[in-house]
Amino acid sequence: MRKRSIFIITALLTLSISLNTLLADVIRIGYTQDAKNLDPANHRSRITEGIIRNMYDGIMARDSKMNLWPELAESFKQLNDTTYEAKLRKGVKFHDGTEMTAEDVKFTFDRLTKENAMDGQTSPRKSLLGPLMETTIANKYTVRFKLKNAWPVFPRYLPFQEIVSKSFVERVRTDGLATQVNGTGPFKLVEWRKGDSIIMERFEGYYGGATGIPPVGGAKVDRVIFKIIPDSSARVAALLAGQVDLINELPVHAMKRVEKNPNTKVLKTLGTRSFFIILNNTQPPFDNVLVRRAANLSINRKLIIDKLMNGLAVPLNGILSPQSFGFNNNLPELKYDLDQAKELMHQAGYSNGVDVILDSEAQFKDISEALASQLSKVGIRAKVQIGERNTIRADWVPKKEKKRDMYFSSWGSGALDPAGIFVPNLKTNARGNRSGYSNLVVDHSFTKADAEPNQEKRAEHFRQAQDIVAKDLPLLFLWLPQDIYGASKRLKGWEPSGRGIIKLHDAYLQ
Amino acid sequence: MKFSKILERFLQLIPVLLGISLIVFFMIELTPGDPVEIMLGDEISTPEQEASLRHEMGLDQPVHFRYYRFISNALVLEFGQSFYHRRPVIDLITERLPATIELTIVAMFIAIFTAVPLGVIAAIKKNSFIDKIATVGALFGVSMPAFWFGLILIMFFSVQFNLLPVSGRITYDLEVPNKTYLLLIDTLILFRLDSFFDALKHILMPALTLGLAMGAVLMRVTRTSMLEVMSQDYIVFAESKGLKRFRIICWHALKNALIPTVTVAALETGSLLGGNMIVETIFGWPGLGRLVVEAIFDRNYPIIQTAVLLYATTYVLMNFIADVLYTFLNPRVSL
Numbered sequence: 085m086r087k088r089s090i091f092i093i094t095a096l097l098t099l100s101i102s103l104n105t106l107l108a109d110v111i112r113i114g115y116t117q118d119a120k121n122l123d124p125a126n127h128r129s130r131i132t133e134g135i136i137r138n139m140y141d142g143i144m145a146r147d148s149k150m151n152l153w154p155e156l157a158e159s160f161k162q163l164n165d166t167t168y169e170a171k172l173r174k175g176v177k178f179h180d181g182t183e184m185t186a187e188d189v190k191f192t193f194d195r196l197t198k199e200n201a202m203d204g205q206t207s208p209r210k211s212l213l214g215p216l217m218e219t220t221i222a223n224k225y226t227v228r229f230k231l232k233n234a235w236p237v238f239p240r241y242l243p244f245q246e247i248v249s250k251s252f253v254e255r256v257r258t259d260g261l262a263t264q265v266n267g268t269g270p271f272k273l274v275e276w277r278k279g280d281s282i283i284m285e286r287f288e289g290y291y292g293g294a295t296g297i298p299p300v301g302g303a304k305v306d307r308v309i310f311k312i313i314p315d316s317s318a319r320v321a322a323l324l325a326g327q328v329d330l331i332n333e334l335p336v337h338a339m340k341r342v343e344k345n346p347n348t349k350v351l352k353t354l355g356t357r358s359f360f361i362i363l364n365n366t367q368p369p370f371d372n373v374l375v376r377r378a379a380n381l382s383i384n385r386k387l388i389i390d391k392l393m394n395g396l397a398v399p400l401n402g403i404l405s406p407q408s409f410g411f412n413n414n415l416p417e418l419k420y421d422l423d424q425a426k427e428l429m430h431q432a433g434y435s436n437g438v439d440v441i442l443d444s445e446a447q448f449k450d451i452s453e454a455l456a457s458q459l460s461k462v463g464i465r466a467k468v469q470i471g472e473r474n475t476i477r478a479d480w481v482p483k484k485e486k487k488r489d490m491y492f493s494s495w496g497s498g499a500l501d502p503a504g505i506f507v508p509n510l511k512t513n514a515r516g517n518r519s520g521y522s523n524l525v526v527d528h529s530f531t532k533a534d535a536e537p538n539q540e541k542r543a544e545h546f547r548q549a550q551d552i553v554a555k556d557l558p559l560l561f562l563w564l565p566q567d568i569y570g571a572s573k574r575l576k577g578w579e580p581s582g583r584g585i586i587k588l589h590d591a592y593l594q
Numbered sequence: 595m596k597f598s599k600i601l602e603r604f605l606q607l608i609p610v611l612l613g614i615s616l617i618v619f620f621m622i623e624l625t626p627g628d629p630v631e632i633m634l635g636d637e638i639s640t641p642e643q644e645a646s647l648r649h650e651m652g653l654d655q656p657v658h659f660r661y662y663r664f665i666s667n668a669l670v671l672e673f674g675q676s677f678y679h680r681r682p683v684i685d686l687i688t689e690r691l692p693a694t695i696e697l698t699i700v701a702m703f704i705a706i707f708t709a710v711p712l713g714v715i716a717a718i719k720k721n722s723f724i725d726k727i728a729t730v731g732a733l734f735g736v737s738m739p740a741f742w743f744g745l746i747l748i749m750f751f752s753v754q755f756n757l758l759p760v761s762g763r764i765t766y767d768l769e770v771p772n773k774t775y776l777l778l779i780d781t782l783i784l785f786r787l788d789s790f791f792d793a794l795k796h797i798l799m800p801a802l803t804l805g806l807a808m809g810a811v812l813m814r815v816t817r818t819s820m821l822e823v824m825s826q827d828y829i830v831f832a833e834s835k836g837l838k839r840f841r842i843i844c845w846h847a848l849k850n851a852l853i854p855t856v857t858v859a860a861l862e863t864g865s866l867l868g869g870n871m872i873v874e875t876i877f878g879w880p881g882l883g884r885l886v887v888e889a890i891f892d893r894n895y896p897i898i899q900t901a902v903l904l905y906a907t908t909y910v911l912m913n914f915i916a917d918v919l920y921t922f923l924n925p926r927v928s929l
């Protein structure tokens with residue numbers, strides 16, 4: 085009887101506790117997916133990197149405006165065309181209390197770049213370091229990166245890599261590093277509840293972070309929890325219910341609801357994913373530049389952005405983000421001009437129009453149908469065909485013959501460098517070149533830019549390439565959307581970054 | 595029951611599983627999509643990196659060789675490494691399986707303990723108000739999509755009234771005891787009542803969403819079966835003997851009426867274990883279904899192949915259990 089009473093009282097007390105009761109200094113993030121693996125070298129997922137970046141720091145980092153700063157490095161400079169030097173901060177501790185030195189940095193980069201260096205596995209992130217050949221130790225706090233050939237974009241790819249502890253990895257090995265963490269980041273791992281949540285707590289020995297990204301110091305909150313909520317409606321519901329303080333990938337249609345809620349707000353930043361329609365340049369009708377130009381002029385980008393995207397995108401006249409290195413400010417604007425588009429179709433011999441298929445994914449159905457409707461006004465009668473992303477891509481394999489016409493697509497480049505988006509999509513036979521576009525002059529500009537150590541000259545090569553592409557119009561350039569987050573109004577000290585990495589070093593709840 | 599019969603049924607599993615593994619393996623291989631390209635995504639890569647990854651994933655081998663290697667490894671419970679997690683498949687599956695099993699058990703519990711009594715009452719009081727409510731409720735239960743109902747529950751219980759959590763298995767600041775890996779049982783065994791009730795709050799909505807659809811089916815089956823049994827001669831005889839109504843229903847009628855219900859419940863459990871991907875996604879439930887959905891989109895072959903083998907085995911086993919239960923409930927029937 086007594087035991088039953090205790091049971092009932094405890095049950096009632098527990099049930100009466102409000103769900104919003106929580107430790108005072110905990111930030112909860114409603115996140116789209118779980119980390120694949122906690123080993124910084126053993127994944128190729130931006131979502132995973134977003135989690136890892138709270139527990140591991142790197143040689144370089146980006147701030148919320150996407151500027152590059154030394155992080156674990158005190159300074160970073162280029163010694164010659166193929167050699168870079170990083171002087172490391174002294175006294176930086178791993179979570180186990182051991183000091184980070186040049187040995188750990190060399191170990192990290194050897195692990196990233198050498199074949200089978202991860203206990204028989206090769207890092208899938210190896211190619212993100214380009215022609216990095218060797219990492220050498222100059223002294224206890226200085227490392228040098230030696231490249232096989234000049235690759236001026238090398239510093240921009242360093243924020244993608246995080247430093248691991250040599251002694252720790254040698255002890256736990258690659259298998260262990262998949263689920264255990266010993267980084268230099270502002271938070272250390274408490275528990276990884278697979279598929280459910282990742283719980284981190286403040287690392288009291290944190291060195292403070294990049295001096296160029298204030299405030300410098302320890303993390304402001306005791307704990308950070310990444311709660312995995314894959315469904316966007318459920319994620320929004322969790323935010324509205326106060327069960328999380330921040331969510332990523334807030335859908336456009338839910339923005340008003342979050343804005344109206346007295347406890348929540350919407351945060352936005354320009355993203356790094358350019359949207360465009362791939363046109364099959366290898367067969368009619370889009371093998372004709374006049375038709376490609378007509379397609380580009382038939383789209384009222386501003387109307388679609390305003391009506392279907394809540395105004396949250398920037399129209400593009402090329403493939404690069406306006407924040408990208410080498411962005412050409414002087415590209416001719418792709419104005420909405422139906423008359424000129426119709427005239428171009430007539431000149432191309434398509435006065436009666438042409439029937440084409442526009443491949444698209446389900447999440448972009450509305451936008452694709454709006455685009456198809458606009459294209460049809462100039463005689464490009466596009467029928468939208470919805471498919472699963474990877475099934476569509478099987479019909480658009482670069483370097484292989486393609487029978488399709490148009491594909492609503494996108495490409496992300498967190499490095500904000502043409503090497504990561506312009507070259508893969510528009511160089512002849514490049515891995516992302518699904519349009520079949522080939523222009524040897526453009527290729528030559530890319531080759532020159534790839535090896536050019538002078539940044540201004542490099543930028544000029546890319547600008548020239550953009551001028552040519554603006555005439556050829558191999559793609560139907562569309563827009564660069566903003567990344568949208570929902571947050572509690574109590575959340576301060578955090579701004580979204582275009583790369584989509586949620587790092588909570590400076591965040592706190594008021 | 596003869597041991598030889600049981601052994602015979604188990605041996606029948608082998609060709610069934612082989613056949614299923616063959617079909618699934620080749621179907622996945624034929625599905626468009628390149629796992630290497632998917633993994634590398636955007637950003638830069640090199641042909642050497644692609645070749646290296648393809649080799650590590652074993653995708654540079656002929657497909658028949660890959661199948662042979664998959665089957666021979668599966669016989670020793672070695673299922674390879676996930677392409678994307680870069681960890682053993684068996685680890686990933688065993689991490690997620692308890693959550694799915696727990697959700698299935700609770701959903702079954704809700705389904706059986708609401709559907710069976712309701713089905714019995716609906717049958718006894720045929721055409722009454724209760725019968726009509728039960729019938730309409732069953733129609734609602736089978737017609738309503740799980741993703742819609744789940745979201746409605748979330749909007750009502752989480753957003754509107756803040757009573758239940760939207761996602762997960764347990765609140766982050768509560769320790770997770772791991773004995774059986776079934777949280778409700780582990781927390782009770784260790785008498786951690788706060789954790790028990792917290793875990794109960796988390797599982798309630800997903801289990802209700804899953805259990806409702808199954809309960810609707812079970813209710814209809816129970817009602818139909820009960821109506822048939824109640825019209826049998828032996829029931830009339832029992833009534834004429836003067837036995838109490840309650841005894842007739844529970845002792846004489848229900849045992850026979852439950853035969854089809856038990857069979858359906860066993861089969862439904864088999865499908866639930868494999869088919870709750872939608873509910874797990876909506877509620878962020880960290881189960882196997884969600885892992886498999888992600889694996890399908892990523893073309894993560896090792897996980898898909900292993901999970902399908904597991905689902906097939908489970909389904910066949912549940913069929914077998916249903917047959918065994920049937921022989922207990924109806925001794926006239928043998929295996």
